[in-house]
Amino acid sequence: MMKSLSKVVLCTALGAMVVVGSVYAESKLNLLINGQGVVTSSLDLQVKDGKVLVPIDRLAEAFKGKAIYDADKNEVQVTLPESAQQAIQIERLEGAMVPSTAKEALKVWVKGIQTRNGALQFAVFSPELRTKTKKEFEDHYWTTGGSSPHLSAIESLKTKSLNKTTIEFSFIYSLIASNWKGKGFAVVTVEKITSKGYEGWFIKNIKMKDPSDTGTTIGVEPLKNK
Secondary structure (H helix, E strand, O other), X not given: OEEOOOOEEEEXXXXXXXXXXXXXXXXXXXXXXXXXXXXXXXXXXEEEOOEEEEEHHHHHHHOOOEEEEEOOOOEEXXXXXXXXXXXXXXXXXXXXXXXXXXXXXXHHHHHHHHOOEHHHHHHOEOHHHHHHHHHHHHHOOOEOEOOOOEEEEEEEEEEEEEEOXXXXXXXXXXXXXXXXXXXXXXXXXXXXXXXXXXXXXXXXXXXXXXXXXXXXXXXXXXXXXX
């Protein structure tokens, strides 16, 4: 028999668990998700013993999903909205393409620049660089570069090992426009770390002699004295 999940609440502290409890009075707590305020009048938020309590069905509904309690199976069924499913899909894709070498991370970033694909560039950024650039990528709808010129190929690649887990690449890259050709120079630092449970090589820092020579670039600093 399916019935409304009015007495099941979500407890979050270091982890999350579902417990049975009573219906809570209207909450005056402020709730922010990804820095954005969420109306909490219908969520009945409470803090008890250092844990945040909220009915899981109301929380699911707030995100356009639903939660149903099946008494016969003694289970809670939560249906996530499409956006949440897409977030999981993206995370799985990124996990599958974690660079196993420093050079592979560099190649993925270069391909992202060549194809003006911000999502591809972001996939090989370190957690710190992601934090700095995520909003800018979103503001540009995950598209970088411009109509012309574009980065064609890299050459004169030099590799410098800074330590066991950090490698610095420096290289010249070709710039091509409809009636013009040029050269640019960049230095990219790649570090071996664990991100979201995956160990691999991620870009820590990017510097270009002229960050704007390929159009809009994100996460790139100007290279001085070169």
